[in-house]
């Protein structure tokens with residue numbers, strides 16, 4: 001019998017008796033209980049969920065803007081993902097890996113097999129000079145070796161810094177330089193939409209002239225190279241590696257994220273707090289059970305990939321599925337075929353993917369059996385009602401709750417969403433803060449807004465979640481400026497309001513950061529990159545809504561000389577591909593004579609945005625050059641006629 005996990009009551013969806021039966025958390029009282037003493041609540045969860053070599057002396061120490069969890073506690077992260085499961089779950093499948101080429105075999109790793117690989121690679125890293133506290137750069141596609149390298153780092157106390165494989169050589173270089181990594185783990189390439197993509201040339205170019213001393217290359221597309229061969233090293237390596245015992249507050253990884261200035265920030269995550277938080281959020285949000293197959297479609301280049309494609313399912317001795325390739329290869333049925341063949345029970349993906357499938361219409365889904373699905377998740381950007389309903393109806397077949405999880409790179413794990421056994425599941429509404437975590441909505445003066453339906457800044461209150469960042473790598477000023485302008489609250493830079501039912505609805509970023517196909521991009525980073533083009537004198541970038549990608553960047557550029565052309569617009573696109581990566585490509589570039597500026601010289605992006613979306617721009621009287629607005633308005637109007 002096909003199980004139904006939700007029921008409709010009034011306008012909303014709630015957990016069905018079937019869901020209540022299996023849910024870890026079904027009693028709403030948990031919120032009040034956790035709130036009574038959040039530190040105690042997390043202490044209990046930390047003891048139950050994670051294996052410690054030594055218990056902490058103090059569960060929570062706060063001296064803002066810094067705070068630490070489980071101080072004095074000792075553990076090893078890879079032991080928590082692997083070793084501790086070996087006795088009972090050693091032969092259980094930890095990872096199902098689906099290569100993109102349809103003729104290639106699916107690879108499954110049991111916990112035992114994965115453990116062996118991780119120990120071996122940990123020894124390979126050691127053999128290549130990596131020591132506790134060193135930074136290792138990982139530039140890999142969605143292949144098992146990405147997970148193996150990351151876990152190997154955590155085994156020996158090295159700090160990993162994963163860089164998205166679609167990022168350019170320059171973007172990788174900047175991240176290598178910031179972290180001063182000595183070793184780079186990469187692959188010769190990968191498969192994407194049926195093509196062999198080269199990765200090694202980018203890696204090579206990026207490493208040149210940096211601190212990188214060794215490049216270890218995983219063979220994926222059989223390209224010749226002169227670097228250290230992953231496979232050969234693994235053959236030689238011993239499969240026994242004593243784990244390095246780390247302090248709970250020790251840095252485990254750095255992950256770069258876009259901010260409001262040009263340079264990406266290295267967000268620091270610790271070991272113990274992150275482990276506790278990843279474990280419990282995955283267990284409760286997705287109600288992980290013994291025979292579940294969990295599929296988070298996020299690439300490991302992003303935090304969602306770190307926490308939910310890889311780490312959290314393993315901490316829970318669950319089975320995680322990883323797919324190498326594009327969602328439309330060989331056709332749009334691929335994901336649904338994967339779900340059917342592997343009996344996926346939880347699908348966690350992004351609205352941009354859902355919108356893509358939705359636009360292509362449902363034919364490619366119909367032939368697959370999706371009845372193994374139990375819970376659907378959404379992450380990365382606000383999900384609009386149409387996409388929510390489509391996901392709910394076509395993928396969940398009106399049987400599965402949608403868990404719309406709001407969180408950030410900085411928070412390590414999910415923060416606001418409805419729990420599957422509690423609900424409600426309301427389109428566009430994220431829900432409540434996770435038990436033991438608190439958010440409030442404030443105005444620009446820091447005053448709490450309690451009224452319903454009034455937008456304000458979404459901030460987190462003390463005690464801060466165990467998975468939260470521990471600073472910005474070698475940049476304290478950036479950390480304080482970005483997250484602590486309200487002093488006692490963590491500033492998320494997102495807007496939100498309370499619905500009539502007192503649930504939180506996220507309205508989107510309040511800073512100069514945009515979300516393109518779920519990827520965070522900073523306006524300034526993109527502008528800086530365009531400005532480096534020889535023909536460009538100055539530019540401004542603003543995001544506009546896009547039906548599939550959520551938002552896309554539009555550039556306004558002033559040329560040093562001459563006229564703009566199609567050719568130059570194309571050239572800027574490939575220039576950005578090189579500088580940042582294809583995600584950041586401007587959808588359109590307008591070559592303008594002047595940009596609207598205030599008397600103090602600040603570019604008024606707000607006015608550009610209004611013009612793009614066809615609204616009447618406000619505040620023109622304060623401009624230094626109001627005429628520029630007419631010119632741009634005409635240009636936008638003309639381009640729409642074409």
Ligand code: WTA
Pocket residue numbers: 257302303304378379380381382383404405406407408409410430492493494506508509515518519520
């Ligand atoms: C946005 C991704 C609405 C938000 C985990 C946040 C969301 C930014 C949601 C962080 C959601 C993420 N609803 N907005 N469910 N999830 N966001 O660092 O603006 O890549 O600040 O982390 O994505 O993006 P990041």
